[in-house]
Amino acid sequence: xxxxxxxxxxxxxxxxxxxxxxxxxxxxxxxxxxxxxxxxxxxxxxxxxxxxxxxxxxxxxxxxxxxxxxxxxxxxxxxxxxxxxxxxxxxxxxxxxxxxxxxxxxxxxxxxxxxxxxxxxxxxxxxxxxxxxxxxxxxxxxxxxxxxxxxxxxxxxxxxxxxxxxxxxxxxxxxxxxxxxxxxxxxxxxxxxxxxxxxxxxxxxxxxxxxxxxxxxxxxxxxxxxxxxxxxxxxxxxxxxxxxxxxxxxxxxxxxxxxxxxxxxxxxxxxxxxxxxxxxxxxxxxxxxxxxxxxxxxxxxxxxxxxxxxxxxxxxxxxxxxxxxxxxxxxxxxxxxxxxxxxxxxxxxxxxxxxxxxxxxxxxxxxxxxxxxxxxx
Numbered sequence: 001x002x003x004x005x006x007x008x009x010x011x012x013x014x015x016x017x018x019x020x021x022x023x024x025x026x027x028x029x030x031x032x033x034x035x036x037x038x039x040x041x042x043x044x045x046x047x048x049x050x051x052x053x054x055x056x057x058x059x060x061x062x063x064x065x066x067x068x069x070x071x072x073x074x075x076x077x078x079x080x081x082x083x084x085x086x087x088x089x090x091x092x093x094x095x096x097x098x099x100x101x102x103x104x105x106x107x108x109x110x111x112x113x114x115x116x117x118x119x120x121x122x123x124x125x126x127x128x129x130x131x132x133x134x135x136x137x138x139x140x141x142x143x144x145x146x147x148x149x150x151x152x153x154x155x156x157x158x159x160x161x162x163x164x165x166x167x168x169x170x171x172x173x174x175x176x177x178x179x180x181x182x183x184x185x186x187x188x189x190x191x192x193x194x195x196x197x198x199x200x201x202x203x204x205x206x207x208x209x210x211x212x213x214x215x216x217x218x219x220x221x222x223x224x225x226x227x228x229x230x231x232x233x234x235x236x237x238x239x240x241x242x243x244x245x246x247x248x249x250x251x252x253x254x255x256x257x258x259x260x261x262x263x264x265x266x267x268x269x270x271x272x273x274x275x276x277x278x279x280x281x282x283x284x285x286x287x288x289x290x291x292x293x294x295x296x297x298x299x300x301x302x303x304x305x306x307x308x309x310x311x312x313x314x315x316x317x318x319x320x321x322x323x324x325x326x327x328x329x330x331x332x333x334x335x336x337x338x339x340x341x342x343x344x345x346x347x348x349x350x351x352x353x354x355x356x357x358x359x360x361x362x363x364x365x366x367x368x369x370x371x372x373x374x375x376x377x
Contacts, residue, residue, distance in 0.1 A: 004107070006030055006182075012107035020135065024149055024173075025184040031104075032180035034141055035097035038200065040120045042095075044076050046088050051283050053089040057127050057163060064128065066162035082124035085195075092116040092311055093284070098202075099311040103346060105137070105204055110343075111277050111316055117203040121145075121195035129169035129192035131155065134208035137184050138191075140177035143199020147183055148174045150190040166190060207277070214276075221272045228261050274323030278314045286312060286325075286368035298362050298372070299353075306373040307361060308347040313369045315343035325369060332356040347373060 001011045008027040019025045047054035047069045054069030060083060067075075092099040092115060102116040114134070118141075119127075129148075138147070148171035156167045169192055176196065177183060185191055187208060193201065209217075232254065240246060280286075287310075293301065309315065315324045320336045322329040322343065331339050335357040342348045350373075353361060364370050 001107070006104060007107075015107070019184060019186070021186050023186065024189060026175055027182045027184070029180050030182035031101075031139055034101060034139075034180075034202070037142055038091060038095060038098060038118050039142075040086070040198075043086055043088050043091075043118060043120050043200075044071070044073075046091065046094055047071050047086060048073065051285060052094065053283060055087045056084065057087070058084040059124075059126060059128070064158075064161045064163055064165060082122050083126075085119050085121040085125040085127055087117060087119040087127070089117045090115045090281075090284075091118045094311070096311065101202070102204065108206065110314065111273070112206045112208075114205045114207045117205060119201045119203065120199070121201075122198045123195055125195040126193060127163060128161075128165035129190060130164055130166055131188045131190045132185070132205070133210075134187055135185070135206045137182055137204040138177070138193070139182040139202040139204070140179060141200040141202055142179050143195065143197035145177050145199060145201065146174065146194050146196055147177060148192045149183075149185065152190050155188075217276050218269075218272055221275065222262065222264070226262060228258075230258075232258070270318045271321065271328070274316055274318055274321060274328060275326055278316050278323045279326035280312060284312050286310060288366060288368045289371075292366055293372070295362055298365060299358055301372045301374075302350065302358070302361060303352050304350045306348050306350040307342075307365070307370045308373045309342070309370045310368060315339070315346075317343050324364070329360060331360060 001013050003009050003011050006027070007015050008025065008030065015025070043054075046052045047056075048071055050070050052069065054071065056067040056069070056071065056075070058065040060080075092102040098116055098118070102113070105113060129150075148169075150170055150172045152168075152170055152172075154166070154168050154170075158165045158167045169190060171192065175181075175183065179199075183191075234250070234254070236250075238248075238250070240248060292298075313325055315322060315329075317323065317340050320333060322331055322336070322339050329339065332354065335354055338348065338353070338357060361370070365372070
């Protein structure tokens, strides 16, 4: 692989081998050209929308305060000059050049790449010392921010605080990040950032679901697909006059045998992950075109300009099985390579698509899953 300036001049292979999940990496001048700054006014406007996850964190007189959006405009007018932070999740869903920036991290498989959150803070703004359960890249955009980090094992949080702030933080390293500098941190690596000047942190986060979540969702997946014949029966039932309320061993054994009918293999798990990993988050909604093209006009424009995935859409594949936004796509085997190309590049150049692929593309276009390339602002 080619060395990346985004990784400080090392290759993705070296990064994954030496740093990923293992140790921090400070990258000076990693990414200075980030497009128009998503400043406080821009973030505040996003934080007022119903379909945007946002938080406002203040630290005042030794106490933490957390508020969740959507916010009213008047709330931001009452903010003090320091000691607060506004955080907006999934900015990549709402700002095209931020979406483009997120996908520069495609040296990590899309199945792990989550979102780009932006936080803005005036001097003194912080969310306190904490750790994340996932890998994260912290890119400084404008201003300066002091980061202290620690590999400490003490994960005791301050009691009664509305956010998880470490009670005992012992800094081992300290860096001041300026515009374009970036810090990578592996999971559960304690860090404490404080704004020295007004500025933003672009946080590129990765999916790391808990075992509990994966197990729960897999059971839901199986529940929706399992179909078994038969019914519980006990023709050899024995009386238990001394303990009629007891659940007998014979009943337990029979139900155990029935539950052993639930089976899965790698194909089952792969299909589950295709559905699960592309499932949109609860607050995500797709915007169908206001004036949709007629089918023939869509075919003509798609062949000319190509199609591009909506920022909120995800296509993943396992072999010839393709998944989009929580559903398996029904595609012809002859079109699989084109669909895989679409998933990898998140866009397709204009071409003459097969009739079968065109039908699926048109359905997705009407649902807002993707758009004619030239129509994306």
